[in-house]
Amino acid sequence: MPKILIVGGGYAGFYTAWKLEKHLRKGEAEVTIVDPLPYMTYQPFLPEVAAGEIEARHVVVGLRRHLKKTRVITAKVTGIDHAHKTATITPEVGEPWQESYDQIVVTAGAVSRTFPIPGIAENAIGLKTIEEAVAIRDRILTNFDRAANLPPGPERDRLLTVVVVGGGFAGIEVFAEMRALASSLLPDYPQLRFEDTHFHLIEAMSRIMPEVSLKTSEWVLKDLAKRGAYVHLDTQVTGAVDGNVELSTGEVLPTDLIVWTAGVMANPTVVRGSDLPVEERGRIRTRADLRVGTPDEVVEGAWAAGDVSAVPDLTGKGVGGYCVPNAQHAVRQAKLLAKNLVAVLRDEVPREYIHNNLGAVAGLGLYNGVFQSGNLALKGFIAWCAHRGYHGLAMPSWERKWRVIGDWWHNFWLGRDNVSLQTVQNPRYVFEEFAARPRPAAPEAPAAPAAAPAAPAIDPKSVVGEAAPVAGEKADKPTDAATPAAVEASAVAAPAKTETKAPAKKKAPAKAKA
Template sequence: MALIRNNALRPRILIVGGGYLGLVVAQNLLSDLGRGEATVTVVDPNPYMTYQPFLPEVAGGNIEARHAVVPLRRNLRGAEVITGSVASINHEKKFVVIEQDGDEPFELDYDQIVLAAGSVPRTLPIPGLAEEAIGLKRIEEAVALRDHVLGRIAEASLMEDDAERRKALTYVFVGGGFAGIESLAELEDLARAAVAQYDTLTEADLRFVLVEAMGRVMPEVGEAQARWVVDHLRERGIDVYLETFLQDCTDKHIKLSNGEEFDADTIVWNAGVKANPVLVDSDLPLDERGRVTVRADLRVESEEGVVEGAWAAGDNAAVPDLSGEGPGGFCVPNAQHAVRQAPVLAKNLLAAMRGESEFTQYFHKSLGAVAGMGLYKGVSQMGSFEARGVLAWLMHRGYHGYAIPTLDRKVRVFANWGLNLVLGRDVTPLKDLDVPRKAFVEAAHSKPAPKKEPAKA
């Protein structure tokens, strides 16, 4: 295995993860580093950062998929960007093992490491879940989910078997947090718009089901707002099951803990997240939930004290919440914290490299929460101020349109919204995105046309 060493005169700052946190940390470092002071290296499996709050709108067809991602190389001029996965971390010897598709793994050394690997879906050992369900953490999942929903509607419009039609038009969403509610609401909005184009289907043929294990939805908002969300969803014809578990979905046959059973062609899992498992194969300190333990200044900390040269924030870190609002005393894993932790981490890292001893403590009091629930529908809570409907929907779009990094993406997103408001939602499905060679392979294997005998004179 090859070891790629850095020039000893330029220490390497290795950022593991090119998500929101990794991108903004790298941007801050690049703007504040002196000429030749350090090399900034970003490693991520994707060549882009995904703005995850927009995944429901991508799935709902309101935003073009490429406009919800930020290309790393274009926006990190002067940094090394490696498209690959960090397989393991050896902080004692200061190197990581990186794996790239189609290439041999290699070792990369570093002087400072920033753990910004984010989170992955937290799944449960439910029969059939791994085989039949889909998450909504990646842009590819949002695109696939949109086209799957639209494709099943098109196929159902031609079905004569009632049971098969019901299965094709039944959509189950597990998890009633922000991500689950927004995904469900956006796709239900999309499905109703699509059904209107078919003479053989009506909105009554659609069945959307929300399964939530807790007794309420959206813990980020108050009780009154949470009850309103449930009432609003039920008014739209969505079945909301609280204090209910998904017990089995083998072969897309749904079994719920309330005793109900039915078939569903679409199962979307949004029941929480966990820290990226890359951290497990490392010698860095982790808590019982697999998160890196850090101080409020975002330095990694073990039982023996600060781990020199190691920093972490975002979803893969247990960051103390000095405001006292976070559950268990830690910051919740959301973009609101990540975008504010990034400049603090970059500032403190540079201070440590330059021999300074004073570090900034991360403190942020939550601004509130905003959620979109389809066109002109939303819910928000900013302290004691609560909004519902169109106002909350505008607040959601305004906040996230501002928050997505880079002017280029802001312009494209607002242009998407403007065009959709004028021209209407595009509900055209794209077929076979998961098997793009299908038509070519079928053509290559098709039988040649029989030769015709020349006509006799």
């Protein structure tokens, strides 16, 4: 039975395995998927998770729950030796091993791309995982609790200042959602005013959201400004040491929350540990039919899709001639990849991937959004409905759809559930504080002094005028030859009786011989 190994369980990886289960006949192939996380994250919903509009667990799809016929391995792929068709699997616990395969599908996705700016690696947080979205939400809620106990001043301003780096779709969405969250919190904190909260977005280019028209992006800028969210265009971050964000304009923004959304890059662990061909931007070189290789040469048995791959955009609209790294392409590529892989197994010809972009849609907080498709642009409430409608339908499986829709329905009637669970990062703090611990060991007693050397034996006959004690007779006090230890041992060995006994008669000393 041919073995299919899928590297990565994100959009492309999950959908590839999901569709293979539907297209493969029983016993036609064995499918294995490897990812360090046991779930796929629906990333377009991360801004809403950060704003407390969707429960975190509802935007992830459990691999084992939804892939019933696929072998799931929770580990990393740290090496691909396609020449010998083996992959190195490295689990978190245990020893690495070699996994053989006949067909490999590389869908390892992308990670946040950062630059060597002082302080960013130590103080900033990305927005690629569900854990990051939850941490952002909890940080905002916790900082409001702390700031409410402080008088006006620099420390309170620092806690209520948020800086987002990157003006693409992800940056604008999380920026607007956090601004909406902060505004909704103010009625619960009478000590704080709207003017006390500060939101700044830093963008190196002269515009935001390149996926939409310039006119639409300008409308977004004006809408954010009305809500007290400021965008710094043509500005770069030069430092972020100790929470002080330094800008190329000379301005310094003290903050306790820096969100980095300035670009992504192909997963370097998989790409660098592979012998598959890589293009200049660090992505796996992929053909239009999603097989690894060039238009003139095919790497047999190797496939790629999603953000880790450089797939030609046959519509001619892609940046640099390639499909842009977004969920829309990743999902559609995965569905076609599953069909093409099955076709190759059955000695059929695979089809080329071609997809016209349906447009771009973004949520800008509750009841506000923007949508662009060609020359058609929608703004405000109607665009917000389009945003939720599109992503609600795109969420895989009806089980996940109903959970997300349920969150929206409950929040409509009950409002946001604004409770910080930041201490979940250290869940044992209460237990550790009050847990009983063993008492420290008592100090060891000082060592007993060394016993004095025993006195030489004395012959009673050589002593004149003094009799030696008779056995069993209790001496009034120890003699010079008796040590305290010996006296104590004697007392333990023969405890004194309560009744008295007449002393034995003493013998007269013998006369000394001449």
